[in-house]
């Protein structure tokens with residue numbers, strides 16, 4: 001990064017120096033920090049992805065906390081430097097934190113925050129959008145239209161898949177996976193098969209109740225099934241959406257062998273993390289199975305796509321925008337700022353990271369707590385009552 005580093009400063013006389021490695025949407029997050037005696041420094045460099053060296057230059061020799069991004073490599077080097085600068089707080093502006101070495105952070109006594117909940121519906125809505133766009137071939141049809149190729153209605157033109165009555169498969173039925181499942185079941189009357197390490201009890205209850213409602217209305221009821229193996233989902237589902245965390249157990253979860261057991265005209269959607277799919281194997285699968293379609297928000301080597309993917313008509317690709325609604329992005333900035341502020345101020349950690357709405361109410365001050373610290377137990381941080 002060219003020196004001097006380009007920085008925007010708020011409340012220069014603030015006692016605590018908090019750095020945000022990127023400008024973030026909204027202004028509430030800045031106000032919350034400056035009102036509590038923080039000097040906020042926002043890195044405004046044009047470079048999209050900051051390197052470890054860039055961030056070391058930003059940290060300097062006094063820094064109390066950092067709000068970082070999922071594109072950055074937060075490991076031993078950065079956490080030891082943050083600690084040397086007197087810092088004890090870091091928050092990703094993301095729910096996923098596979099870019100963060102949590103053990104390294106704990107070793108240096110740094111709390112690691114994330115931003116759950118506020119992006120659940122927004123992300124699920126993009127997964128639903130990709131499912132629809134892929135099943136009805138919307139992007140291909142749009143390109144066809146703009147290319148001036150439409151010369152009249154035809155019985156075979158862009159025939160796709162009907163979702164109603166088909167089976168939606170969800171791998172990783174946590175917050176986002178469950179919200180997506182509900183959208184597809186309620187919106188399109190699909191049946192559910194899911195695979196997760198844990199039982200999604202609330203989701204199961206929802207499908208049961210909705211099925212009973214449909215039956216009572218004289219309609220075909222929807223059904224659910226918790227699969228014993230991921231392969232069962234892959235074999236049975238017509239539309240499959242991936243929503244697990246990225247870790248050792250989910251790296252290349254979808255590989256050549258698993259692609260081969262999916263239906264030839266299945267739809268695969270990924271709004272989790274790119275490396276959950278072996279993308280090179282996916283490109284080969286798309287080449288030989290033209291009826292198989294994918295909707296991808298994330299990529300194995302972001303910002304790059306594996307060779308061949310961009311040419312595939314049966315792939316819809318968007319640039320990691322699943323959480324990109326104004327409300328969500330402003331809320332993510334707020335939660336990340338409050339994680340850092342709370343740790344600096346010695347506040348306890350909110351006891352339920354699934355119930356963070358109270359931090360997002362613009363009309364009242366947020367609770368004196370860190371909304372979500374993923375290594376709270378490791379650091380022995382006290383927990384706040386709801």
Ligand SMILES: NC(=O)c1ccc[n+]([C@@H]2O[C@H](COP(=O)([O-])OP(=O)(O)OC[C@H]3O[C@@H](n4cnc5c(N)ncnc54)[C@H](O)[C@@H]3O)[C@@H](O)[C@H]2O)c1
Nearest residue numbers: 096123172173174175176196197244245249271272322323
């Ligand atoms: N594309 C985007 O912009 C975007 C936006 C938000 C979240 N995400 C990704 O989505 C992920 C999920 O977010 P969430 O809030 O729903 O998290 P969550 O913790 O509520 O859900 C994750 C689920 O994955 C399950 N899981 C873990 N390992 C598994 C395995 N081996 N097999 C099957 N299931 C497994 C967990 O049990 C859990 O239910 C995040 O970690 C992040 O990487 C991406």
Ligand SMILES: O=C(O)[C@H](O)CO
Nearest residue numbers: 093094095096119323
């Ligand atoms: O993990 C996350 O939060 C996303 O990838 C960005 O919203």
